[in-house]
Amino acid sequence: MKGPVSLADCWETLSGHLEGGAPGLEFGSAPPAPSISGAGCDPVTAEARPRMRLGYFTMPVHPLHRNWAETLKEDRQAVILADKLGFYDAFMGEHLTDKAENITNSMMFNASVIAETKTIKLATGTTNLSHVHPVIIAQQAAMFDHMSEGRFIFGVSPGALTSDAEAIGILEQDRNKMFAEAIDVILAIWERDPPYDIDFPNNRFKVSTTRTQALEIGVGFLAKPYQTPRPEIVGTVVAPFSPGVVLMGKRDFHPLSANFLLSQHLRSHWDNYCKGKAEAGVEPKVSDWRVARTICVADDDKTAESYARSGANSPYAFYWSQMYTKMKRGKRLYVFKSHKDQPDDEITLDYVLDHCLIHGSVGKVTDKLLALRQEIGDFGEVVYAGMDWADPALAKRSMQLMAEQVMPRVNAAIGKSAAA
Numbered sequence: 001m002k003g004p005v006s007l008a009d010c011w012e013t014l015s016g017h018l019e020g021g022a023p024g025l026e027f028g029s030a031p032p033a034p035s036i037s038g039a040g041c042d043p044v045t046a047e048a049r050p051r052m053r054l055g056y057f058t059m060p061v062h063p064l065h066r067n068w069a070e071t072l073k074e075d076r077q078a079v080i081l082a083d084k085l086g087f088y089d090a091f092m093g094e095h096l097t098d099k100a101e102n103i104t105n106s107m108m109f110n111a112s113v114i115a116e117t118k119t120i121k122l123a124t125g126t127t128n129l130s131h132v133h134p135v136i137i138a139q140q141a142a143m144f145d146h147m148s149e150g151r152f153i154f155g156v157s158p159g160a161l162t163s164d165a166e167a168i169g170i171l172e173q174d175r176n177k178m179f180a181e182a183i184d185v186i187l188a189i190w191e192r193d194p195p196y197d198i199d200f201p202n203n204r205f206k207v208s209t210t211r212t213q214a215l216e217i218g219v220g221f222l223a224k225p226y227q228t229p230r231p232e233i234v235g236t237v238v239a240p241f242s243p244g245v246v247l248m249g250k251r252d253f254h255p256l257s258a259n260f261l262l263s264q265h266l267r268s269h270w271d272n273y274c275k276g277k278a279e280a281g282v283e284p285k286v287s288d289w290r291v292a293r294t295i296c297v298a299d300d301d302k303t304a305e306s307y308a309r310s311g312a313n314s315p316y317a318f319y320w321s322q323m324y325t326k327m328k329r330g331k332r333l334y335v336f337k338s339h340k341d342q343p344d345d346e347i348t349l350d351y352v353l354d355h356c357l358i359h360g361s362v363g364k365v366t367d368k369l370l371a372l373r374q375e376i377g378d379f380g381e382v383v384y385a386g387m388d389w390a391d392p393a394l395a396k397r398s399m400q401l402m403a404e405q406v407m408p409r410v411n412a413a414i415g416k417s418a419a420a
Contacts, residue, residue, distance in 0.1 A: 051411045052379070054403055056082045057125055057256070057292050058386030059093035059101040061319045066388075068102060074389050075103065076113055081396060083117035085403035088381060091125030091155055091234075091256070097163040100322055106155075107144055114148050121151045125256075126236060128159025129182040130175040131168060134205050138186040138222065145225040154231045155256070156183060162330075181205055183233075190230050194220045234290070238335060240265035242272065249276020249284065259292035259385045260323060260335050262355050266291055267376045287380035293372070294319070294385045296359040297401040298394065307394050308359035315387040315395070316357060317349075324349050362401055366409045373414070382410075 058078065062071045079090045094106040103109050110122040122144075127137060145152040158179035165171040170178070181203040188198045188207070195210035213220025225231055233253045237245055238260060245255050249272070257269045270289055277284040296308035296316055308316040324347075327333050333347045334340075336355070358368045369382060384402055389395040 052373075052407070052414060053088040053287075053381035054086070054407050055089045055091070055290060055292075055381045055383040056087050056386055056399075057091040057093075057259075057383045059095075060103065060386060060388065061100050061322050062102060062388045063318060064099050071102060071388075072109075074392075075109070075386075076116075078386055078389070078395075078399075079110075079113050079120070079122075080116050081399060083113075083120035085399060087120055087384075087403065089121035089123050089153055091123040091153070091383070093125050094128055094159075095161050095164060096131070097167050098161060107140055110152075111144060111147060114151070117151075119151075121153050122148055123153035123234065124155045125234075126155040126157035126159075128164070129156055129186075130158045130170060130173075130178040131164070134182040134185040135189065135207055135222065137182065138189040141186070141231070142190070142223040142225045145227055145231055146223075148226075150227045150231075152225075152227070152231045153234055155234045155236065156253075157236060178204075187230065189222050190224050194222075196222065236292075237269050241268040245269050245272035246276040246279070249273040249278075250280045251276075252280075252282070254288040254290070256290040256292060256383060257379075258335075259294045259383070260327075260356065262336065262338055263372055263375055264338065270377065270379070285380070286378045289379045290381040290383050291372075291376070291379045292383035292385055293369075294357050294387075295365060295398070295402060296357070296387075297362060297365050297398045297406055298359075299361065299397070299401070301360050301364060303394070304359040304361065304364075307391060307398075308357060309353055313390050315390040316359070317353070318390075319385075319387055320352050320356065321349055324352050362405045362409070365402070366406050366413075369406065369410050370413055373410075382407075 056079070058075065060071070060075050075092070079092070082090050090110075092103055092106040092109050093101055094103055095101045096104055106124040107127060110124065113122065124141075127141070129137060141152070141154055156179070158175040159165070160175070162171060165173075165175060181200070182205065184200055184203060185198055185205045185207060188200075189196065192198070194213055194215060196207050197210060198205070198207040207222075209220035209222075215221070234256050235244070235248055235253055236256045236258055238258045240261060247253075248255055255269050255273055257266050273289065274284045294316065296304050298304035298307060307314060311317075324336075327335055328347075333344050336347050336352055338355075358365055360368070373379070384399070387395065
């Protein structure tokens with residue numbers, strides 16, 4: 001059997017977190033501006049395009065003084081609300097040692113909302129593969145897929161929070177290589193039958209049940225997912241011009257472009273994904289590409305400005321202060337830069353808010369999303385970044401307006417432009 005393409009050399013720019021060791025930014029030449037009919041390498045005609053989906057992603061990021069039990073309840077309520085409003089999927093972050101980003105196991109969290117949701121796909125955002133043996137992850141993911149009857153998306157990353165790595169004793173190890181080895185083994189488990197005999201070159205994880213299996217009584221089997229051949233696999237892409245997205249295209253892993261990136265860099269992800277698909281001899285699908293943005297919708301611009309940015313208790317300002325501080329601490333301010341040589345002192349919190357936050361009334365947010373699509377081309381899903389519910393009424397209203405008013409207007413405009 002031909003061995004799988006390894007991810008070890010390419011996944012360093014894909015991360016479930018933003019603090020910690022990572023390579024320098026790989027800026028390239030800017031791609032040509034796409035037309036509104038779609039990204040240049042998309043083979044699907046404009047008339048055949050599906051509606052743009054609406055998704056949800058939260059780390060989450062809560063003020064440090066908040067009670068953990070209460071924020072867990074709040075995060076559950078947000079996913080349940082997203083389901084009621086028709087969001088397509090919900091990604092939940094995962095960190096072991098971050099008091100603000102305090103979901104320690106995204107799969108366990110998602111399991112708690114299976115029975116209280118109906119249609120929304122529940123996604124790990126991410127499962128940190130360097131933290132746990134791949135056999136355990138493969139079996140937990142397969143079980144979750146069966147529990148949710150296929151409403152599962154497998155979001156994966158190495159896990160880049162350095163304090164997590166220190167706490168479990170892998171700080172000095174190459175966690176990107178651990179990740180690459182783990183995903184190869186997980187996929188092999190799902191593809192093979194007993195006794196498995198998984199032994200890839202230069203891979204520390206060897207899996208077999210040859211010596212102890214008793215198949216006639218069910219001993220020695222590893223479970224396969226509910227979905228065939230496997231659940232959708234998604235990776236969050238943090239860096240501009242990430243070479244890892246090429247390999248994602250080759251292996252049919254789908255990119256989720258992070259809300260931290262300036263819009264001018266987003267198209268680089270799609271171009272690299274198309275390159276990978278071309279190398280695999282497969283046509284790319286716009287529906288595979290998710291783009292996350294930080295969005296606040298209110299009934300009027302004044303309310304949105306206060307809650308999203310200028311108010312003393314703005315959860316959006318708190319979120320971005322956390323992200324800015326963590327990026328700076330981890331020497332990763334390059335994520336916010338418009339060009340490689342931009343001085344660090346130009347990257348301030350106000351700069352980040354100016355470039356990474358969409359807020360306003362329904363009409364204003366609709367126009368900004370259509371302008372984003374005009375800038376980067378078609379994408380399959382806009383992913384709404386969830387915040388702390390500093391004001392539950394405004395938080396819920398923003399999600400409601402996004403689902404019930406903004407997205408219908410966005411899709412109507414897309415349909416109109418496709419028909420023109």
